[in-house]
Amino acid sequence: MKVAILQMEGTNCEEESYIAFKESGFEPEYLHINLLKKGMLEKYDMIFIPGGFSSGDYVRAGAIFAARLKAKVWNDLKRFVEEGKPVMGVCNGFQVLIELGLLPGTDGISEEPEAALATNESNRFECRWVYLKKSSDSIFSKHVDDVTTLPVAHAEGRFLADKKIIEKVEEQNQVVFRYVAPDGSKPDYPWNPNGSVNDIAALVNSYGNVFGIMPHPERAFFWYQHPDWNRVKREMGDGWQIFNSLFREIIEAKNR
Template sequence: MLIFSGKNGEMLSENIWGEKMKAAILQMEGTNCEEESYLAFKHFGIDVEYVHINLLKKGKKSLEDYEVLFIPGGFSAGDYVRAGSIFAARLKAAAWKSLVKFVEDENKRVIGVCNGFQVLIELGFLPGTNGISSVPQAALATNNSNRFECRWVYVRNERKTHFTSLAPDVLSLPVAHAEGRFITTPKIMDEIVANKQIVLRYISPDGSEPEYPWDPNGSMAHIAGIVNSYGNILGLMPHPERAFYWYHHPDWSRKKRGVGDGYYIFKSLIESMH
């Protein structure tokens, strides 16, 4: 695959879709990874906008106008109750019908990163083993270490999806969360596995079964990211937007890269809509 990398380490921007494709980055008080995410979409020439939840509520912006919905990380409303639950409740109140229409359109894509993943679970979109669930089917519980941790991990790309088709087998990405331990019931876990919904799993650097800190939170089946059963919604705890450029990686002075590993998630997503 061609990597658009200049000889001095700059990443030349790629314009795959012109200004035709529109992406919305959702905002509310406490979302805070929107800027990195914005730059990642901009890199591909996507017409990307910040959309505050109040603008949806007041009808000043409409989800119908976008092809991609990105729910960024952060601490929406402070996450003083279960992470993501207030954001989800506010989204439901503001734009439930258009949201459902959006995710049921298989030509559209939704990504939730970190707090965004928590929101997608609270909304019942993920795991979504049989479509949208009226109650959450899983939870992202407090890390086994019982504290917020910011560190880089390795994840294995389990299968080619809309979001990972161009990604290498192993990616290095940062996590930064206190609640990221994926848990669910044995029945739903069976469905997730049967539907092949697991996309990213934590692994140790030598490829073996990961222990803490390589699995930073103690997730069931070491799950770092999953898609819904239709494959158009991705939720993941690691932050691809913070690993977009080679210089985002902590070991760039030890290992040469043309692009950051998170780049491949965005690239796959955009190519999948071609």
């Protein structure tokens, strides 16, 4: 399972992501966009777009990374998705996937973005831990507990789309994780940290192989990365469950 961890100036979560993939049984490799050429993606089984501030996010977050990917390897990338290979983006990576039109992907791939991750309702960058409730099973969530905690760290994470798209996303069970209050009730701020519609924290496309998530599973991979590790005993961090779920689903699918 070779995973390409894409890099460009401003991606800054690639090292912890690398560790997360490696420790979960994958073979991760860094791939800088400056070295990316047509035909190169074929040799990978998965593409991962890490968090950060690609190109500074001085324009809409993720827009420049997406534009450069489109200019360089758009056809390869589409083929990759059509073949059913997994693509995952965290935080800025999620923003990139939306800008590419790979998410929400209610009808597979769209040539234009059909949603946005808008500026948080609080109007500022916030770094805090949130509770997530699993909303649907996918290869990314099948073996994930019903409620988990992960950190968010972003200024633009409020999922927005027109009504039709949101209805379709819900209808097709594309919401994978939602923000939730600690007692399981509907979250207000700060439990929904950005004001995201329907408390959406993570999505999968209609094919089930492209996954975007605002919170950072790679920063909650080990138990000691959790803020409450001296209160709650864990073998591994909650974020590990997502990587582990993916690994198990892919290996099992191969063996079937």
